[in-house]
Amino acid sequence: MTRSTLVQHIRSKKNYLCVGLDTVPDKVPHSLKGFQDPVFEFNKRIIDATLTHCVAYKINTAFYEVSGAKGWESMQKTVDYIPSTHFKIADAKRGDIGNTSSLYARTFFETLSFDAVTVTPYMGEDSVRPFLEYKNKWTILLGLTSNTGSSDFELQTCENGMLFESVIRKASQWGTTENMMFVIGATQAEWFSHARILAPDHFYLVPGVGAQGGSLKEISLKALNKDIGLLVNASRAIIYAGSGEDFAEKAAQVAAGYTGEMAGYLEK
């Protein structure tokens, strides 16, 4: 998906919500357990219910890999089920030497038809480049993550400011605003304005709203740019809003709550 198409979807739907499909097999409601692939059935219902309330879906690969080959099948079916109107993110946090990163890029952009994949920057430029070679596909590089461990290295002071600043500064040269985004966790609100100075025009993928406690209001006020420039993700808060048979309806209600709030920030 191109940047202009993504921005167009956001403007017409008046939200920048990404729904995270972190589907735990054990949490799938009883009524779906009889299906051949309960995880996929769950995702299908969540997608059907939230489609009008979001612009993107994020699949966290760990939740599927834990079931082995069967989990990869559920992931494949889920990606295929999401319509091309929605931006599809593989939250895989991959990154390795060049020939290996090339295979990961092929995995998520060809074997699976994702629009974007999250990549970890530790190994540097040649571990990231192979992802950038795909046209109309996106590399979402970890900048400043939402977890407490971000203080161990990401917030460490290095040669050119903090490590995450160095990552954003360098990686902005490797990719463009048309094929690269950065992950900035919603719990890192104090750094948002700062990150916006480093990458004023890039999109950010923002996890950490909902279960992790980040404030949608604060990050929206600090980081929306002229092309919106934000995809805010909520996973558990949406897909597990209800645990009964009305789980999809409950998910849609919570998603609608976020998008209602977002529409307000977009109007400002």
Add this chain to the structure above:
Amino acid sequence: MTRSTLVQHIRSKKNYLCVGLDTVPDKVPHSLKGFQDPVFEFNKRIIDATLTHCVAYKINTAFYEVSGAKGWESMQKTVDYIPSTHFKIADAKRGDIGNTSSLYARTFFETLSFDAVTVTPYMGEDSVRPFLEYKNKWTILLGLTSNTGSSDFELQTCENGMLFESVIRKASQWGTTENMMFVIGATQAEWFSHARILAPDHFYLVPGVGAQGGSLKEISLKALNKDIGLLVNASRAIIYAGSGEDFAEKAAQVAAGYTGEMAGYLEK
């Protein structure tokens, strides 16, 4: 596998060789293409031929994921085929927020029966801890990798020396020499003695010998410790030593070449 068992295997076999099963479907010899799972058949023959010449196998997940669910099946069968006398490494370079890292740990230590998994340190302590909670399983944290991109961040000067030094220093406090190793690339020979000062007793997993050009001699002389403390990996140089029907025999010959050399360094 416990550290004492690993050290015992190394001492009795007189080598610290790890064979990397970076199996590309396209490179599997023609004679195996008729099998239901050519990748697994290839791996099986490589394992049979190299078993007496190594102490460990490393499976790079990218090479399997690129084939989707089918690839995960090949990986599962391959791990199951490796006997428990050999140390089994998932070269997966995972790492995410706590609840996600827990799932990755389950994936590689329970769904698949690996002894060890490579983990990327960028997100800090809480992204690494879940891997350390498994008894007799190993976390192999990226320290200084073999690729040129290592100069972008890993070799950047931060608060307490270079970033990779900071990673080794901090992470040595999270795990012990019984459940944590570090990746130090064979192409980084100039830093090996230095790394040994930071973590004198830990095992290092050393990729980059063979196709990437690292010197087995130099790293062995600089980094062997009282418990050996090294697992040196070669992938392409071994498994693609031959491209004909005698590929397994050729692989065994190259592996035997490495182990012969290693026996010499162990005697010193």
